[in-house]
Amino acid sequence: MPGGSGDSFLPLGPPMPLAVSVDAIRSIHRMHRQLEDLRGRIAAGPRAIDASSKEHDAAALRLQGIQEEVKKARLAGDQKQLQLRSMEVRIRDGETKLNAAKTNREYQLLGEQIAADKAAKSVLEDEILETLERVDQLKAAVPPVEAEVRAASKALDDLRQRVAGERGSLDAEVARVSADLQSAEKELPTDLLDSYRRVVKSKGADAMAVLEGVSCGGCCQQLPPNTVAELTTGRVVSCRSCGRLLYASGTG
Numbered sequence: 001m002p003g004g005s006g007d008s009f010l011p012l013g014p015p016m017p018l019a020v021s022v023d024a025i026r027s028i029h030r031m032h033r034q035l036e037d038l039r040g041r042i043a044a045g046p047r048a049i050d051a052s053s054k055e056h057d058a059a060a061l062r063l064q065g066i067q068e069e070v071k072k073a074r075l076a077g078d079q080k081q082l083q084l085r086s087m088e089v090r091i092r093d094g095e096t097k098l099n100a101a102k103t104n105r106e107y108q109l110l111g112e113q114i115a116a117d118k119a120a121k122s123v124l125e126d127e128i129l130e131t132l133e134r135v136d137q138l139k140a141a142v143p144p145v146e147a148e149v150r151a152a153s154k155a156l157d158d159l160r161q162r163v164a165g166e167r168g169s170l171d172a173e174v175a176r177v178s179a180d181l182q183s184a185e186k187e188l189p190t191d192l193l194d195s196y197r198r199v200v201k202s203k204g205a206d207a208m209a210v211l212e213g214v215s216c217g218g219c220c221q222q223l224p225p226n227t228v229a230e231l232t233t234g235r236v237v238s239c240r241s242c243g244r245l246l247y248a249s250g251t252g
C-alpha cells in the first residue's frame with residue numbers, strides 16, 4: 001500500500017528541522033542517482049567489451065572464409081593443371097599413333113580423337129586462366145580484411161585496458177558515495193526511515209521525486225492541494241499514486 005494514507009512523515013508538533021530533512025532527502029536522492037549512474041557505467045564496460053569482441057570475431061571469421069576460398073581456388077587450379085598435363089600426354093600419344101596409322105580409317109579416327117582432345121585442352125587452358133585470375137582476386141581481398149582484424153584486435157585491447165583502468169576509480173567512487181549515503185541516511189527521522197527503506201528497496205534511485213508544479217515528478221499525477229501545500233512548507237510526503245518520497249526542489 002504505497003504511501004499509506006499519504007500523510008506527512010514530518011508531523012507538526014515538536015520542533016523539527018524540516019528544512020534540514022528536505023536537504024537531506026534531496027542529497028540522498030542525488031547520491032542514489034550517482035550510485036545508479038556509477039553502477040550503470042560499471043556494467044557498461046563488460047557490455048562494450050563483449051560487443052567489441054564480437055566485431056573482432058566477425059572480422060576474423062571473414063578473413064578465415066576468404067583464406068579458405070583462396071585455398072580452394074588454388075586446389076582447383078592445381079587439379080586442372082594435372083588434367084592439362086595428362087591431356088598433353090594423351091595428345092602426344094595420339095600423334096605418335098597417328099604417324100604409325102596403318103589404315104585410312106584408323107588415321108581418321110585418331111585424327112578426330114586428337115582434334116577433340118585439343119579442343120578439350122584449350123577449354124582447360126581457359127579454365128586454368130580463369131582460376132588463376134580468381135586466386136589473384138581473392139588474394140587481393142585478403143590484406144584489407146587482415147587490416148580490419150588487426151584494427152578490431154587493437155580496439156578490443158584498448159577498450160579492455162580502458163575499462164580495467166576506469167573500473168578502479170568507479171569502484172572507489174561507489175564506495176565513497178555509498179559511505180556518504182549511509183551516513184546521510186542516519187540523519188533521517190525514524191518515522192521517515194521505514195517508508196524510505198521500503199520505497200528504496202522497490203524503486204532504487206527512483207524512490208524519490210521532486211514536486212513538479214502541482215504534480216509528482218515521478219508519476220506525473222496531480223497532487224491534492226494540501227499535499228502541495230505541505231511540500232512547499234518543506235515537508236517530505238509520499239505520493240499516493242506511486243509511493244515515491246516527494247520533496248520540493250526548494251533552494252540548493
Ligand SMILES: [Zn+2]
Pocket residue numbers: 216217218219220221239240241242243244
Ligand atoms: Zn507519484
